[in-house]
Amino acid sequence: xxxxxxxxxxxxxxxxxxxxxxxxxxxxxxxxxxxxxxxxxxxxxxxxxxxxxxxxxxxxxxxxxxxxxxxxxxxxxxxxxxxxxxxxxxxxxxxxxxxxxxxxxxxxxxxxxxxxxxxxxxxxxxxxxxxxxxxxxxxxxxxxxxxxxxxxxxxxxxxxxxxxxxxxxxxxxxxxxxxxxxxxxxxxxxxxxxxxxxxxxxxxxxxxxxxxxxxxxxxxxxxxxxxxxxxxxxxxxxxxxxxxxxxxx
Amino acid sequence: xxxxxxxxxxxxxxxxxxxxxxxxxxxxxxxxxxxxxxxxxxxxxxxxxxxxxxxxxxxxxxxxxxxxxxxxxxxxxxxxxxxxxxxxxxxxxxxxxxxxxxxxxxxxxxxxxxxxxxxxxxxxxxxxxxxxxxxxxxxxxxxxxxxxxxxxxxxxxxxxxxxxxxxxxxxxxxxxxxxxxxxxxxxxxxxxxxxxxxxxxxxxxxxxxxxxxxxxxxxxxxxxxxxxxxxxxxxxxxxxxxxxxxxxxxxxxxxxxxxxxxxxxxxxxxxxxxxxxxxxxxxxxxxxxxxxxxxxxxxxxxxxxxxxxxxxxxxxxxxxxxxxxxxxxxxxxxxxxxxxxxxxxxxxxxxxxxxxxxxxxxxxxxxxxxxxxxxxxxxxxxxxxxxxxxxxxxxxxxxxxxxxxxxxxxxxxxxxxxxxxxxxxxxxxxxxxxxxxxxxxxxxxxxxxxxxxxxxxxxxxxxxxxxxxxxxxxxxxxxxxxxxxxxxxxxxxxxxxxxxxxxxxxxxxxxxxxxxxxxxxxxxxxxxxxxxxxxxxxxxxxxxxxxxxxxxxxxxxxxxxxxxxxxxxxxxxxxxxxxxxxxxxxxxxxxxxxxxxxxxxxx
Numbered sequence: 001x002x003x004x005x006x007x008x009x010x011x012x013x014x015x016x017x018x019x020x021x022x023x024x025x026x027x028x029x030x031x032x033x034x035x036x037x038x039x040x041x042x043x044x045x046x047x048x049x050x051x052x053x054x055x056x057x058x059x060x061x062x063x064x065x066x067x068x069x070x071x072x073x074x075x076x077x078x079x080x081x082x083x084x085x086x087x088x089x090x091x092x093x094x095x096x097x098x099x100x101x102x103x104x105x106x107x108x109x110x111x112x113x114x115x116x117x118x119x120x121x122x123x124x125x126x127x128x129x130x131x132x133x134x135x136x137x138x139x140x141x142x143x144x145x146x147x148x149x150x151x152x153x154x155x156x157x158x159x160x161x162x163x164x165x166x167x168x169x170x171x172x173x174x175x176x177x178x179x180x181x182x183x184x185x186x187x188x189x190x191x192x193x194x195x196x197x198x199x200x201x202x203x204x205x206x207x208x209x210x211x212x213x214x215x216x217x218x219x220x221x222x223x224x225x226x227x228x229x230x231x232x233x234x235x236x237x238x239x240x241x242x243x244x245x246x247x248x249x
Numbered sequence: 250x251x252x253x254x255x256x257x258x259x260x261x262x263x264x265x266x267x268x269x270x271x272x273x274x275x276x277x278x279x280x281x282x283x284x285x286x287x288x289x290x291x292x293x294x295x296x297x298x299x300x301x302x303x304x305x306x307x308x309x310x311x312x313x314x315x316x317x318x319x320x321x322x323x324x325x326x327x328x329x330x331x332x333x334x335x336x337x338x339x340x341x342x343x344x345x346x347x348x349x350x351x352x353x354x355x356x357x358x359x360x361x362x363x364x365x366x367x368x369x370x371x372x373x374x375x376x377x378x379x380x381x382x383x384x385x386x387x388x389x390x391x392x393x394x395x396x397x398x399x400x401x402x403x404x405x406x407x408x409x410x411x412x413x414x415x416x417x418x419x420x421x422x423x424x425x426x427x428x429x430x431x432x433x434x435x436x437x438x439x440x441x442x443x444x445x446x447x448x449x450x451x452x453x454x455x456x457x458x459x460x461x462x463x464x465x466x467x468x469x470x471x472x473x474x475x476x477x478x479x480x481x482x483x484x485x486x487x488x489x490x491x492x493x494x495x496x497x498x499x500x501x502x503x504x505x506x507x508x509x510x511x512x513x514x515x516x517x518x519x520x521x522x523x524x525x526x527x528x529x530x531x532x533x534x535x536x537x538x539x540x541x542x543x544x545x546x547x548x549x550x551x552x553x554x555x556x557x558x559x560x561x562x563x564x565x566x567x568x569x570x571x572x573x574x575x576x577x578x579x580x581x582x583x584x585x586x587x588x589x590x591x592x593x594x595x596x597x598x599x600x601x602x603x604x605x606x607x608x609x610x611x612x613x614x615x616x617x618x619x620x621x622x623x624x625x626x627x628x629x630x631x632x633x634x635x636x637x638x639x640x641x642x643x644x645x646x647x648x649x650x651x652x653x654x655x656x657x658x659x660x661x662x663x664x665x666x667x668x669x670x671x672x673x674x675x676x677x678x679x680x681x682x683x684x685x686x687x688x689x690x691x692x693x694x695x696x697x698x699x700x701x702x703x704x705x706x707x708x709x710x711x712x713x714x715x716x717x718x719x720x721x722x723x724x725x726x727x728x729x730x731x732x733x734x735x736x737x738x739x740x741x742x743x744x745x746x747x748x749x750x751x752x753x754x755x756x757x758x759x760x761x762x763x764x765x766x767x768x769x770x771x772x773x774x775x776x777x778x779x780x781x782x783x784x785x786x787x788x789x790x791x792x793x794x795x796x797x798x799x800x801x802x803x804x805x806x807x808x809x810x811x812x813x814x815x816x817x818x819x820x821x822x823x824x825x826x827x828x829x830x831x832x833x834x835x836x837x838x839x840x841x842x843x844x845x846x847x848x849x850x851x852x
Binding site for chain 2: 003028029038039042043046050053054057058060061064065068069070071073074075076077078079080081082083087088091092095096098099100102103106107108110111113114172173174176178180181183184185186187189190191192194210211213215216217218219220221222223224225226228
């Protein structure tokens with residue numbers, strides 16, 4: 001009994017330490033789109049829920065290593081405990097409930113918050129959205145703005161605060177369209193179009209914030225590591241000016 | 250020199266087989282001996298030639314037709330180079346071969362870390378890096394799939410169930426001798442331009458890259474065949490060859506883990522063979538299974554591939570759980586806690602592992618309504634895994650922990666796999682996976698489960714069974730120093746990867762933006778220390794095998810059957826058929842016995 005209490009104390013201590021560290025702040029990279037918040041919140045939530053589970057197992061292991069070391073070589077036999085059905089059942093039910101709770105929050109709740117999973121038709125109806133067609137190929141990105149008849153290579157320019165709908169295709173192999181600062185990615189698959197919807201909510205550009213870049217995330221051959229496009233998020237006015245300038249070209 | 254005759258003849262006949270096959274195709278098509286169709290047909294005939302030359306000619310052909318056969322059984326180290334049917338020899342063949350492959354794969358990892366020490370390209374071109382990375386991946390996958398099952402499984406399962414050999418000893422030898430040509434094919438991929446599609450070989454990339462890809466597919470299919478045959482053999486052996494009294498409830502937990510794994514090997518491996526074969530058919534005959542221009546679909550490949558390759562990670566980890574749960578009771582001097590629940594955990598994992606494959610594809614562009622169901626099944630797999638941890642923690646709790654090298658590495662396994670499991674939740678949950686998929690977070694996670702898990706279990710098992718297999722003992726203090734070194738270097742190498750991934754380092758890259766340089770330097774430095782720990786381990790064990798003091802028959806005072814015979818065991822394993830009368834883990838139970846061996850069993 002004394003061992004149980006002490007190990008429980010160790011568990012509490014480690015858990016409080018862990019949770020405090022999480023609450024004081026997880027050093028996330030900059031989050032530059034409203035959708036990124038959903039991902040970061042889910043990440044933080046999983047850390048908070050995962051910590052007691054982690055520290056529980058760790059406490060039992062650590063406590064056993066410290067307190068249950070054998071004396072003598074070879075040691076005496078320990079107590080013949082084979083396990084209790086009720087204890088195992090309780091463990092089974094606890095772990096099942098924990099797993100199911102994580103499915104609901106942050107899993108399914110997060111999915112519902114991300115427009116990502118909405119059918120493309122629902123997003124298309126949103127006329128305010130900027131449409132960017134992304135064509136991936138070995139090893140560059142071609143961005144087309146059909147609303148403005150602009151086409152530009154390896155450089156993505158987005159206005160602040162306006163929803164963007166990416167329509168992504170590939171001309172050769174499977175690539176993956178990922179902007180770390182926006183936290184979302186989706187593969188570019190030859191023969192089909194995939195979609196990603198997000199709203200940039202921070203100004204920035206790649207040379208100042210390197211996580212704000214388009215990075216191919218699916219192995220696509222020799223040039224995979226270098227398949228990068230720069231990203232600029234600029235104000236709506238600047239974007240209008242940029243559009244005019246591009247169309248004159 | 251005579252010792253190498255069978256292998257030499259295998260190489261010669263294999264070479265002749267290749268020349269006949271490739272020559273025929275070259276004559277028919279007018280292309281060279283290394284055109285892709287020539288490679289496939291040549292490899293097929295070469296494989297048959299190799300198998301016949303190395304020993305199947307005697308054991309299968311001459312015997313079948315009743316022609317005179319010269320058996321070469323017995324002998325010292327020479328028997329390890331022959332087509333031998335003794336499960337203990339085959340077990341050692343597997344162990345040594347795959348430990349060798351592990352060192353080669355590890356060397357490739359060191360080269361990758363040299364390249365990644367700094368941003369920019371230092372050692373390799375981008376293409377070379379991709380080939381090195383892909384080779385590292387597939388070689389370590391093979392090591393993870395085959396070393397515990399093929400090595401410990403072959404050596405120990407017949408011993409632990411009180412049998413003389415496996416159910417199909419010749420099939421067993423065939424399973425092993427399929428491995429060297431596959432290894433040779435993989436190592437010769439750089440001669441054909443390498444292959445740069447990783448071990449996952451996603452089309453269309455794997456259908457348009459260099460011809461090294463063809464050798465990769467053929468090698469993978471060959472190892473898969475070996476794995477399927479092994480699964481069949483283990484299932485039959487465990488069902489039919491248990492000694493009298495070895496009921497299912499008295500089966501050592503390691504045997505249970507091999508039983509559960511074999512179900513996966515037998516059933517799931519066939520799917521990856523199909524996927525890789527379809528890629529070959531696309532390349533050579535232009536079938537267009539995965540080519541959208543011909544009505545195919547690249548995502549189809551990913552579904553078939555992961556339908557095997559997720560169960561495959563349980564082919565790697567379930568035997569590792571088996572090794573660890575086997576070691577814990579003997580070194581905690583307590584019965585295995587919740588034994589029947591742990592066995593239930595194995596089968597829960599086996600069943601669920603067929604229903605989770607699409608969690609590798611959350612960002613693949615598959616229909617988004619599939620996200621939720623695969624997230625549910627994936628999160629649920631933590632429940633049977635939790636039962637394994639219940640068993641482990643319950644066994645350790647209030648035990649008399651005997652902290653010898655096997656036990657230290659087993660405890661390190663539990664800590665590592667805990668981190669591997671907890672980080673897995675971030676990848677199973679779709680919202681976080683959308684960011685983390687294909688980053689170093691994934692690299693960190695699967696190295697925690699495969700290296701921190703499966704390879705740690707392999708090392709724990711090596712320390713545990715080394716005296717039985719070699720009849721020699723290693724130095725205990727060096728073993729304990731290595732255990733600590735291994736554990737610290739491993740964690741220093743892979744813990745920073747979670748941060749790198751979160752901050753935007755994608756996987757399988759030869760180069761990265763400059764802001765990630767600090768973390769990568771730390772990872773590289775730690776990786777070199779980790780690599781050195783493997784050299785130390787192998788050197789220590791090799792020295793102990795050659796020069797170490799003689800080991801006792803049962804140095805750990807363990808109760809299971811493999812320890813109730815001499816070290817190393819005689820060819821027939823036991824002087825007489827053992828009789829099993831009780832629990833294998835009944836430590837602390839007065840008067841409890843697992844089995845009667847030897848004269849006492851004669852009655």
